[in-house]
Amino acid sequence: MTALPIEVMGLSRGFGPVQAVDDVSFGVRRGRVTGFLGPNGAGKSTTLRILLGLMRSDSGSTLINGRAYRDLEQPSRTLGAVLDLSSAHPGMTARGHLRTYAALGAVPASRIDEVLDEVGAQEYADRRIGTFSTGMRQRLALATALLGEPEMLVLDEPTNGLDPAGIAWLRSFVRTYAERGGTVLLSSHALGEVQRAIDDVVLIDRGRVARSGPLGDLLATADSLESAFLQATRAGVAA
Template sequence: MAHQQAVIAVRGLSKHFGGIRAVDDVSFDVGRGRIAGFLGPNGAGKTTTLRALLGLVRPTAGSALVLGEPYGKLRGPLRRAGVSLDGNAFVPGRTGRAHLLCYAGPAGTGKRRVGELLSLVDLEGAADRPVGGYSTGMRQRLSLAAALLGEPELLVLDEPSNGLDPDGIIWLRTFLKEFAGSGGTVLLSSHLLGEMQRTIDDVVLVDHGRLVHSGPLEELLHPDQCVLAPEQGAGEKVAAALAEAGTEHRPLPDGRLWAGAGADRVRAALEEAGEAVYGTRREPCGLEEMFVLLTRAAEKGDAR
């Protein structure tokens, strides 16, 4: 994924812990005004990559630049990049307001900005309560407020939807889109793939420490593919019909099939097979399906 004036530029990044290659030669860009989804299974190397990007671990090889420089060399880093990597990194007895005030000075701001952010994340009513009594969703909101203190141009967020209720998830999606629409940039890691599909512009997918895919979401989820949900017991017949028609297809864990062809071509293949495949439902291919297919391909060593 190459954009002019990349806000994040990762090149050949590797990090080894003894004999373990947590990150192995990963390269990607995130452009200005874009929301990039940083995806991968547990243990894929996402957290290590983010920590290397933010100067929290030293890479074994390669580089990770934020706004053209290593994060540690940014002048006023809290005013350039807002970060939320751990929604539970709080002193339990400290109030939400006090937590933000602790970071207000380094972020170059004061009480007014703290008040604005407490209102923005809907924590005004809980601002003077100890954070130890906050729900997971409230802590996520407070962590986002802390990331926004310096009015940064970049946000790096790890699982910001964790613990949010449906209204909170919709609010976060709307906020991030508005932030990017005003010229901000977001690198967003989450396991909620359905929600990510509604939010992100670009996909960076890693597995076993290696880059599997990087590019615009619309290129990954193009219309020339679909998902088939056969009636019980018809899966093998549907697969056979696709194979007979020369249509690429792969099984999904829930019994559905991915077909690398548009609905018209798939419909023709199934109609040619006759009543044996009657009752198959066609659905759009989503990010969840492509996530499974690409990570499975990576495990077999044939990722594109």
């Protein structure tokens, strides 16, 4: 059986008395956009950090193409991630930032202008990052993730700081990326902003998966992701 691009299996992680992630399991299918959705503090970022080897779990495991992230031979060519917008040095230009990451990943310098074009950031490529708006930082972070031409993307709250036009652009971008065979795991607390971009849904609340499956199945019993999420979490509380 061929491994799913991304697998999360029985993942748990606590911080003192707080159980941030509690027995979380789900898979992400190739060529699709999976929304990892829930309110702030639900456990989304903790799960993604464990997936990318930035944090240890108390139990469970995560796999990317059947391997732990640390065991990937060419991680930047397998998976691109947008997690922390503050990682770019404010004194550098966007082009300088990308040049550094291209060198670290043994990526040809020709990719720098290509990814700037892909994310629509050419017009401020030579400005210092400290002058950027949150939306501009989002585009730079996505450009950085795309440098290695990865087969999958992990995006943590990528609509934060984007205006309505930017959100529409992001939806179109991830749809096109998936239609070309890429795989996307996209976390968000703004359910309505990503509803038109995703194929599959993992709803998480208080560290546990409330519901998962194709978007159409959830919407068959609810008129929106927000109402589907409320129904799922209320059922969890009642149980």
